Amino acid sequence: MSMIYGERVRLRATERDDVKKFFVWVNDPDVTRYLSLYLPMSAVDEENWFDAMTKRDQNEKTLVIEVRDGDGWKMIGNCCVFDIDPISRMGELGIMLGEKDEWNKGYGTETMILLLRHGFDTLNLNRVHLRVYAENRRAKRSYEKAGFVEEGRLRESVYKHGKYDDVIVMSVLRSEWVARIKEK
Numbered sequence: 491m492s493m494i495y496g497e498r499v500r501l502r503a504t505e506r507d508d509v510k511k512f513f514v515w516v517n518d519p520d521v522t523r524y525l526s527l528y529l530p531m532s533a534v535d536e537e538n539w540f541d542a543m544t545k546r547d548q549n550e551k552t553l554v555i556e557v558r559d560g561d562g563w564k565m566i567g568n569c570c571v572f573d574i575d576p577i578s579r580m581g582e583l584g585i586m587l588g589e590k591d592e593w594n595k596g597y598g599t600e601t602m603i604l605l606l607r608h609g610f611d612t613l614n615l616n617r618v619h620l621r622v623y624a625e626n627r628r629a630k631r632s633y634e635k636a637g638f639v640e641e642g643r644l645r646e647s648v649y650k651h652g653k654y655d656d657v658i659v660m661s662v663l664r665s666e667w668v669a670r671i672k673e674k
């Protein structure tokens with residue numbers, strides 16, 4: 491698969507060497523605060539994750555998020571489309587920016603817009619959805635900016651940090667994506 495380019499962000503395939511950085515990110519409690527990760531991860535866990543990831547369907551592989559850094563590119567996170575349903579033409583998105591210094595710069599929003607474009611224009615999906623913990627206000631706001639609308643709330647469906655939180659389901663339909671493109 492060729493790289494996916496946006497204005498400031500590009501998405502590339504994950505290489506084995508990248509897991510060294512992923513290892514740091516998935517062990518940072520600030521990064522994993524609103525993720526379904528509950529135990530410290532070892533370097534071997536990450537290697538095993540990589541091996542399993544390479545065996546996934548071609549369209550569900552994890553992509554590295556990079557931003558411009560001088561003349562080169564710097565990796566700041568990863569993302570993926572997963573659970574693609576080929577009959578109902580829908581898929582779910584996931585994203586993690588592991589470099590905390592890069593939060594709140596619009597990179598998450600731009601990445602989600604790139605994934606939406608990829609989902610609708612390349613994978614021919616009709617619906618793209620995601621799940622986000624209600625307390626993850628930065629993420630929710632970022633998804634709203636990318637065009638996602640809240641469609642439901644799974645009440646108290648995650649337990650983390652000693653309490654339950656709701657999980658919000660958000661989605662974009664192809665018709666909404668097309669209307670948004672026409673507006674621009």
Ligand SMILES: CC(C)(COP(=O)(O)OP(=O)(O)OC[C@H]1O[C@@H](n2cnc3c(N)ncnc32)[C@H](O)[C@@H]1OP(=O)(O)O)[C@@H](O)C(=O)NCCC(=O)NCCS
Pocket residue numbers: 520521522524525567585586587588592593594595596597598599600621622623626627628629630631632
């Ligand atoms: C969630 C994440 C993808 C968002 O990406 P990002 O690049 O940091 O977000 P953006 O800059 O695109 O947008 C953030 C928006 O949230 C706002 N925001 C930040 N903190 C907020 C808070 N506590 N409450 C409300 N809004 C908040 C920002 O001001 C910005 O909105 P604005 O442009 O209207 O001002 C990224 O921060 C991340 O990966 N975090 C760690 C892992 C994670 O939580 N992944 C998502 C799991 S569902």
